[in-house]
Amino acid sequence: MSQSAKSTRTTQTSDVPETAAGGRAAAQRLKMRRELATAAMELFATKGYEATTVDEIAAAAGVARRTFFRHFRSKEEAIFPDHDDTLVRAEAVLNAAPPHEHPLDTVCRGIKEVMRMYAGSPAVSVARYRLTREVPTLREAEIASVARYERLFTRYLLGHFDEHEHQVGNDDPLLAEVAASAVVTAHNHVLRRWLRADGQGDVEAQLDHAFAIVRKTFGAGIGAGRTQVAGGPEQNGAGAAVSTRSEGEVLVAVARTDAPLHEVMRAIEQALKK
Template sequence: MEYVPCMAQPVKTARPQTSTQRLKMRRQLAAAAMELFATRGYAATTVDDIAAAAGVARRTFFRHFRSKEEAIFPDHDDTLVRAEAVLEAAPAHENPIDTVCRGIKEVMKMYAAAPAVSVERYKLTREVPALREREIASVARYERLFTRYLLARFDEDSHNGDEPLLAEVAASAVVTAHNHVLRRWLRRDGQGDVEAELDHAFEIVRHTFATVPALARRGAPQVAAVPAAAPATAPPVVTSAQGDVLVAVARTDAPLSEVMRTIKEALTDRP
């Protein structure tokens, strides 16, 4: 018998999915899950049912989601990444509160991109406690991201150890304002100028935290008391005992209370 050598065949490996392909599959699974939850009911729907309705294997489902509860929120992971990118790319002079407001807008964009789907998902989360808990967990991820960002904007011991509290409260205020507007929009079946409503809500948050120096110092620089002869770029200093003129430099959008406080401190601290 003649021996014929065989060439080894290359092993075929699955190509890694691109982020676009991954998101497409996640949305496909989410659409199947929502349809089944609406027709069969949440409790009667299994992961196998969702995978079959989407035309994929069970293992494919678990490559994208850990549970059926997670399946109807396909975009939160990618949205969280986009929100973080907004924070990382923020201009150095921007008010940190403004930066966080821009970051949370990525969440609103996610919902506004598919209003009909968002409305149906909202209805489901109101009816199924497990889905409501999953939604709350998603919201908490954004709050943690924004809290870390705001805390990094504080100077060390700038508020006698209360910096973590202030950062968490401010981050929670932004997220709460966003969610309040979002829920009203969803209850109106996705109708109305949600962007204008969101901007109005953020103005309320900005006004509330305008007097917290560590959070306001970037967007509305603190007033600097400088000698009359000093150039505009000079660092903040207080006039000497011999000086008889005090010049305060402030942006027109600086809060009046902050302007008056800084002037008072400059005059009080003079020798």
């Protein structure tokens, strides 16, 4: 066997254990975080949040105090063990989005990762919801977690539109930020309704319905301004996804082959209204 072949084989076989070990370590970390969260919720429910100490949570989970602080910075964080990992998964959805997918649709798919986190353990999610309603500190921690998702989705949407190019007729940056808030609000509304129903019902179908309303309300507006700026290059077809012009009683529409159908139809509808 040649030296290069030996080297290749050595590299290939050494990569596998490292990857497997990394996966096992991540799984063990999440398992421990969930065990600590379960212990914390049980103690909060029986002793009360204020009366429960970190030492008691660690003892109930069968670990040392220092182990607790390797996973959580405070006891209120302990009842949200999955948010960090879910945020990573949601961001991965955004990063892997197909190039022609409407960014609002991508965001809706991304936030579904959050709903799946809750729906994966209905009993735990319902218990946590009740607890956060009773303890203001936990409620504040939950709000902070939601804000992280909203910032992620807002950055993603704004990344498709240059905020510094805002001009008359182009409200994309404003719509992007409002739409991100609307997606998060729709998600939270459906989630709260599902939790108040003790985790019963097809929550994903309810979420799809809510997202359809958001897309209908905000999605049609994002991108529309780029075909409407008077005297801009879009009306001359330069760089625009869709451009329209009237020639007497004839409407001429020019669209890139990769332009989404909804943008083509919207541009035509708006031109006909003039």
